[in-house]
Amino acid sequence: MPVIDYKCPSCGSGMVFDSETGMLSCHSCGREDSIENNADPLLQVRNTFSEEEQAVEYHCKSCGAIIMTDADTVATTCSFCGSGVVIGDRLVGKLAPAMVIPFKISKEEAVKAFRKWCRNGRLTPDGFMTADRIQSMTGMYVPFWLYDLNNKVEVHAHATRVRTYTRGEYRYTETQHFDVYRDIALNYVKVPIDASAKLNDELMDKLEPFPYEQLKSFKTPYLAGYIAEKYNHDEQQLLPRAKDKIAPFIDSFIQSEMTGYTSVTYTSKQIDTALARADYVLLPVWMVQYDYKKAKYTFAMNGQTGKVVGKPPISKAKVSAWFAGIAGVSFLSLKFVSWAMGGGLW
Numbered sequence: 053m054p055v056i057d058y059k060c061p062s063c064g065s066g067m068v069f070d071s072e073t074g075m076l077s078c079h080s081c082g083r084e085d086s087i088e089n090n091a092d093p094l095l096q097v098r099n100t101f102s103e104e105e106q107a108v109e110y111h112c113k114s115c116g117a118i119i120m121t122d123a124d125t126v127a128t129t130c131s132f133c134g135s136g137v138v139i140g141d142r143l144v145g146k147l148a149p150a151m152v153i154p155f156k157i158s159k160e161e162a163v164k165a166f167r168k169w170c171r172n173g174r175l176t177p178d179g180f181m182t183a184d185r186i187q188s189m190t191g192m193y194v195p196f197w198l199y200d201l202n203n204k205v206e207v208h209a210h211a212t213r214v215r216t217y218t219r220g221e222y223r224y225t226e227t228q229h230f231d232v233y234r235d236i237a238l239n240y241v242k243v244p245i246d247a248s249a250k251l252n253d254e255l256m257d258k259l260e261p262f263p264y265e266q267l268k269s270f271k272t273p274y275l276a277g278y279i280a281e282k283y284n285h286d287e288q289q290l291l292p293r294a295k296d297k298i299a300p301f302i303d304s305f306i307q308s309e310m311t312g313y314t315s316v317t318y319t320s321k322q323i324d325t326a327l328a329r330a331d332y333v334l335l336p337v338w339m340v341q342y343d344y345k346k347a348k349y350t351f352a353m354n355g356q357t358g359k360v361v362g363k364p365p366i367s368k369a370k371v372s373a374w375f376a377g378i379a380g381v382s383f384l385s386l387k388f389v390s391w392a393m394g395g396g397l398w
């Protein structure tokens with residue numbers, strides 16, 4: 053049976069990962085088990101299924117109900133009894149994550165941040181902050197590739213240095229010409245690219261940085277009680293995105309190597325990027341996704357650092373009222389409002 057659950061050895065209740073202690077915890081009897089020092093239950097069941105044969109239906113080991121999953125789900129909770137379950141056959145072979153950053157922010161903290169984000173409904177439309185909306189707060193491990201990229205950069209440029217000086221009655225302008233050549237080795241490590249087709253790439257980018265010193269060797273109990281997805285795109289498919297992501301950093305490094313000239317004209321720029329390694333990792337994100345008046349909104353929060361991104365809906369009526377209440381600042385734009393709400397640029 054490829055479904056793994058985390059029964060408490062003391063009392064039989066379902067155990068979940070606790071973001072505060074970093075342990076696999078039983079909320080019924082208080083038992084806490086170290087994840088790092090214990091064997092992953094995945095190891096015991098791994099030989100009972102092969103990578104190719106995926107089960108069509110998954111049943112909860114606690115209550116026997118069918119577990120509702122889509123093809124990408126690797127961890128979820130049973131919708132009948134609430135047990136945290138992990139779909140073992142979607143975590144082996146090439147789908148086995150190398151590492152995980154566990155959640156540090158608890159659901160309560162995430163909900164608090166969500167309320168604050170909405171400013172307790174002051175500028176968001178009436179009826180937006182509902183109990184349902186808060187209930188839908190989801191802790192999700194999002195699949196990412198972490199790329200190590202080695203770049204060999206060769207640049208040819210024509211540069212000038214101009215100086216003017218006066219000697220006697222004459223004013224001289226002296227222009228020196230240079231052929232500049234730079235051969236630079238630039239290595240980037242752990243460049244994160246979100247590997248889930250469902251999530252907005254731009255939004256995921258904004259959740260960075262993730263503190264990589266918190267990376268742990270992957271073990272399934274970290275997923276207990278959370279949602280997790282497997283990747284949709286492999287490391288080769290996403291390599292172009294990783295290259296695009298580091299391109300501006302390479303450009304600014306090249307510029308920093310070209311100082312001291314009056315002008316620089318590039319004649320050739322050759323960047324060869326070699327994929328040194330790519331690790332499949334799961335990173336923690338708290339999320340509320342919802343449709344509101346035909347538009348899609350996402351609240352997303354880095355589950356380790358607490359950084360919040362996304363933009364809440366703004367009630368036009370409430371914004372006008374808010375402006376009216378502050379005399380003399382009516383020139384402020386809506387943009388300022390979204391900034392004031394902590395919504396960021398998105």
Ligand SMILES: [Zn+2]
Pocket residue numbers: 060061062063064065078079080081082083
């Ligand atoms: Zn227990």
Ligand SMILES: [Zn+2]
Pocket residue numbers: 112113114115116117130131132133134135
């Ligand atoms: Zn169940």
